[in-house]
Amino acid sequence: MDYRKEIDGLRALAVLPVIFNHAGFELFSGGFVGVDIFFVISGYLITTILLSELTTGTFSLSSFWERRARRILPALFFVMFVCLPFAWLYLMPSDMKRFSASAAAVSVFISNHLFANQVGYFDADASLKPLLHTWSLAVEEQFYLVFPLFLCLLWKFSRKWIFTIFFILAAISLFAADYYSAKNSAVFYLLPARAWELLMGAMIARHLQIKNNQEPKQIVSEIASLIGVILIFFAIFTFNNTTPFPGLYSLVPTIGASLIILFSTTKTFTGKFLANKYLIGVGLLSYSLYLWHQPIFSFARHQSLNEPSKFVFILLILVSFIFSYGSWRFVEGPFRVQNKITKKQILFFSILVSLFFLVFGYFGKITDGAFGRNYSESFDLIQKVRLDRGKNNNCGEVPVNLRTENKACEVGISGELKSFAVIGDSHAGSLIYQLDVLAKKNNLSGYNYTLSSCPPLLGGSSFKQGNDQLTCNEFRKYLFEKIARHELPRTLIVSARWAMPIEKKRFDNKEGGIEKGDDGAWGAPNFEILGYQDSLKKSYIESINFMLNSGYKIILIYPWPEMGWNVPNRLSKLFLINNRVTSSDASVSYGLFKERTKLAYIALDSIEDHPNLLRIKPERKFCNTIVNGRCIAHINMNPLYYDDDHLSSAGAALVIEDVINLIK
Secondary structure (H helix, E strand, C coil): CCCHHHHHHHHHHHHHHHHHCCCCCCHHHHHHHHHHHHHHHHHHHHHHHHHHHHHHHCCCCCCCCCHHHHHHHHHHHHHHHHHHHHHHCCHHHHHHHHHHHHHHHHHHHHHHHHHHHCCCCCCHHHCCCCCHHHHHHHHHHHHHHHHHHHHHHHHHCCHHHHHHHHHHHHHHHHHHHHHHHHHHHHHHHHHHHHHHHHHHHHHHHHHHHHHCCCCCHHHHHHHHHHHHHHHHHHHHCCCCCCCCCCCHCCCCCHHHHHHHHCCCCCEEEEHHHCCHHHHHHHHHHHHHHHHHHHHHHHHHHCCCCCCCCHHHHHHHHHHHHHHHHHHHHHHHHHHHHCCCCCCCHHEEEEEEEHHHHHHHHHHHHHCCCCCCCCCCCCHHHHHHHHHHCCCCCCCCCCCCCCCCCCEEEEEECCHHHHHHHHEEEEHHHHHHHHHHHHHCCCCEEEEEEEECCCCCCCCCCCCCHHEEEEEEEHHHHHHHHHHHCCCCCCCEEECCCCCHHCCCCECCCCCCCCCCCCCCCCCCCCHHHCHHHHHHHHHHHHHHHHHHHHCCCCEECCCCCCCCCHHHHHHHHEEEHHCCCCCCCCCCCCCCCHHHHHHHHHHHHHEEEEEEEECCCCHHHECCCCCCCCCCCCCCEEEEEEECEEEEEHHHHHHHHHHHHHHH
């Protein structure tokens, strides 16, 4: 196979956007498509080699896997070994436990399945996983475990149908990816949804073999290869974490890469651009760059109290290049030379290191990530809250199937006579566990009617789209019909994240804590006439008055402070850095809280006083108490939140104490 400089340039075009995307540069919002480009390149190169060997009769399965081991394992294992001391120093026990599990999974190329069960690729926590990027290596190795054997069978029995069979399998994989990715984000990591990209490269290799690598007309090559670059840049700069992926949208960068491979030569403008020495240099380092950047970024984020600045990330990218050159020069290169390292040696090396990381993963599990590190009881308490994430005694949200008999979860003691019901979104849901505990102590019983991202409003539509929006709209219709028919307990505890819908944006505490996630605007009714905020204010008032006019006693819980940063995470980092936590740590400005909730307070305060309307304002417990001018995040290192805005059991207790007194 002749060396094609432009392919190394295409590798650079794939890896650089991935790096800048992972560094948080918004310009490269679609940089994750670089992995899709890598899949196409890999499928093309590997299949080209296999077809050449099958043609000449020199194919050997053991030789193929030896080449893969030499190409993939030395640099991968070297990076993982370098990660170990930094993981021990910087990672909290729970993170260390997950890291050790991921290291074990990487060593046997199943990390994609591990991450599929842990975190969505675009979730905020994804950037904190040092080995998250190895999911793509796992996908490739799973593919190449069976692909050479499959190709050998096709070559022997159905040679003329190879391209057609590849096309059919790729089409099935693509449409399966498009269908299932909308239902389950875990599909992003899995081979069945990615096989078509590798097969696309394989189809290119087969097509070029059939055409005997004949070059098309110059004008065709110029236009097609230029379109390829345009498609790739379009995906890199316009796609983002809301783009449905993988699926039909993935065709944009993969077709772009395919056009470049098919039509780009050193005679075309695109080929000359990709074959310049700088892009070739980056392309040669691309594998090592891909390996190094994620753990470097991840450990920097773990060590920093706030998200590192863009300047810091630029420095980290330079560090990635330095490390990449070192591993390319002194690890990748030597292991590829067979007369220096034999097949037996590479086999022994691979098995030994894989066993080491499997044992490492086992110790991470049995020590809960401690690995001999001792922490105080206070630190352990923070970790417990961090991991509990508001779990509520198996009393979850209202069931999705609302057309069946009432199956809302019970809160408090068991019994037919219910004295209250909790209605609201996930903020109301975060109160359930502590409400269950105190209700049992006071012989009270009620129902949980909460649904995430679904405030209890009469009009408008959910923040979410598709099936989630439909579920919310059906839930609210169901809920208010039950209220109108007087089918709920007489007392309704109403709580929601009142501030975010009316502000239409996530919380920024102005001190480095910026809540991650999409800004959410409620589909407020009649906003074209009244204006968005006035319309939502009217909806707040009408919804509560509807409950009051239906004869219910309403315990209305006002907003509690949002924090902007994940409270247990921040307290953990502060403790690890300073070996102590002050009462003001992780707190936010009281003045900023007042500013953030001003419109929500105006709306809720506009509800006229009523004998059955009882108001609870959590700010009286959270703000300007222990720390003057601040809203606290913990009491004696017991976090009041399990993330940045949902209350932990300790935080909920501050609110529920008042609620219980009003139910009695």
